[in-house]
Amino acid sequence: MKVVETIADLKSLRPRLAEPVGFVPTMGYLHQGHLALVRQARAENVSVVASIFVNPTQFGPHEDFARYPRDPQRDLALLEKEGTDVVFMPSADEMYPPQFNSWVEVGKVAERLEGAARPGHFRGVATVVAKLFNIVQPDRAYFGQKDAQQLIVIKKMASDLDMNLEIVAAPTVREADGLAMSSRNTYLNPEERKQAVVLYQALTLAQKLWSQGEKDTKAIRRQMTALIQKQPLAKIDYISIADAETLDELDTVRPPALVSLAVRIGKTRLIDNVVVG
Numbered sequence: 001m002k003v004v005e006t007i008a009d010l011k012s013l014r015p016r017l018a019e020p021v022g023f024v025p026t027m028g029y030l031h032q033g034h035l036a037l038v039r040q041a042r043a044e045n046v047s048v049v050a051s052i053f054v055n056p057t058q059f060g061p062h063e064d065f066a067r068y069p070r071d072p073q074r075d076l077a078l079l080e081k082e083g084t085d086v087v088f089m090p091s092a093d094e095m096y097p098p099q100f101n102s103w104v105e106v107g108k109v110a111e112r113l114e115g116a117a118r119p120g121h122f123r124g125v126a127t128v129v130a131k132l133f134n135i136v137q138p139d140r141a142y143f144g145q146k147d148a149q150q151l152i153v154i155k156k157m158a159s160d161l162d163m164n165l166e167i168v169a170a171p172t173v174r175e176a177d178g179l180a181m182s183s184r185n186t187y188l189n190p191e192e193r194k195q196a197v198v199l200y201q202a203l204t205l206a207q208k209l210w211s212q213g214e215k216d217t218k219a220i221r222r223q224m225t226a227l228i229q230k231q232p233l234a235k236i237d238y239i240s241i242a243d244a245e246t247l248d249e250l251d252t253v254r255p256p257a258l259v260s261l262a263v264r265i266g267k268t269r270l271i272d273n274v275v276v277g
Helices: 007-016 032-044 072-081 121-136 145-160 183-187 190-196 198-211 217-228
Strands: 002-004 021-026 047-052 086-088 140-144 166-170 234-243 257-265 268-276
Touching: 002 007, 007 086, 007 121, 021 032, 021 121, 032 047, 032 140, 032 166, 047 072, 047 121, 086 121, 121 145, 140 145, 145 166, 145 257, 145 268, 183 268, 190 198, 190 257, 190 268, 198 217, 198 234, 198 257, 198 268, 217 234, 217 257
Parallel strands: 002 086, 021 047, 021 140, 047 086, 140 166
Antiparallel strands: 234 257, 257 268
16 A cells, blocks of 8 residues: 655556546545445445545634544554555645635535535535545545535536546445444544434434325424434534435425434534435
């Protein structure tokens, strides 16, 4: 496994990678969700490239960039165990040199939900992912369904800008009790971790209500809200039931519908989703 820290070195190495090339972009502090993406990339491609880069431009001024968990040596050991061929680990200065001033804006799908809650977040995501795609030149890139809006934004960007690659979505990987795996779960203390499972319980409730014939999104949101509010440490940022492609909010569930939510458990903000129908 080769570890590369500069764009020039990766561009020099890239022609020697056997095709097709699968790419897994990450911010590090890897968990089984990330490793599932690497395994899928390994199964479907001849070469696999992963990146580890905590992207500063997708964090707001009062967000957790400085304390975002990092353990690069552990990450490299895990990636090597999974048979990764190349790991790209650039610095912030490498990705954003002093005169950098070009940004990718994806429009309406990036302005809702997480985009509304975290202004500028998806501009940072789309820009860094576009840069990584240009640097790595993958045939396929792998993203988890857990970050559903991010997936929609990246698919839209790749389609609109005629990027020559396939965006592959992989199912959310969950803990035994249903909590979606996330690097931010490490922020939770034992009581917060116990209450955090309410996100998955609320999404499961939405699926159950729909399967029983409930189509009114207000009624579904009302019951989800009531369930979450039973947990004293939980504070709802939003509950959305939207078209799974446009993210237009729905009055009546029309499959496939994306049911997504953001909830603060103590000081930690968690997101999760399911696709209904």
